Amino acid sequence: MDDLTEMLKGTLEGCVLEIIGREETYGYVITRQLNELGFADVIEGTVYTILLRLERNGLVQVTKRPSGMGPPRKFYSLNDAGRAELGKFWAKWEYLSSRIDKLKEGGR
Amino acid sequence: MDDLTEMLKGTLEGCVLEIIGREETYGYVITRQLNELGFADVIEGTVYTILLRLERNGLVQVTKRPSGMGPPRKFYSLNDAGRAELGKFWAKWEYLSSRIDKLKEGGR
């Protein structure tokens, strides 16, 4: 698939929120999950910048735990603000994708 | 609706391509059409930057015609490269939106 980076802007962060919302997890695993989900070219550096942003914006709770298999991990989970943001993200996505699909089907 | 600008990145240009692909048209009208299609906050300046980019990238053919109702209009139509780009855009959109919808439905 062609380069998706521009199209991912604004949506990738929402995807990360969704993944975190399911269960407490950490950056390395999130990257792997995104890759498996079809976001094949998303790289670790990108995910970590998103995670730092989420933390800075107060949308997640962070817990550092030793790993046993490498350096310690930073586990992320959503707080109330994060869940609210996730809801807003899906509302925006639904709105946008419905308009674009309508345009695609010939709506004018 | 909340601010969609980040989510529009990468998709708005494709929407403009789609509109141009239907019939030769110009910036002012494209803006109005986008607004009616639900992209309510898209402003003229944004559309014009996209049109200049399309022109610079050689995806459109441009014809200037006097207006009778204001300054002359720059009419845009797709050339072969533009049609190819439009096809790629829809392929990317379908790919991306299917992945995200799957994620939304609980896929993992």
Next chain:
DNA sequence: AGTGGTACTCGGTGATACGGAGTACTGAGA
């Protein structure tokens, strides 16, 4: 003469995904 609608250009801003280099810890194989 002035106002409002039409129509385009240009320079700058902020947000985002990406890329690369660097750090650091663990365990397995040469």
Next chain:
DNA sequence: TCTCAGTACTCCGTATCACCGAGTACCACT
């Protein structure tokens, strides 16, 4: 023992994009 691969995170810089504001210009109507 030494190296290498895998795990895990940070930081700094880049490119691209949508947006915004100011400016220019043309026309019609009052």
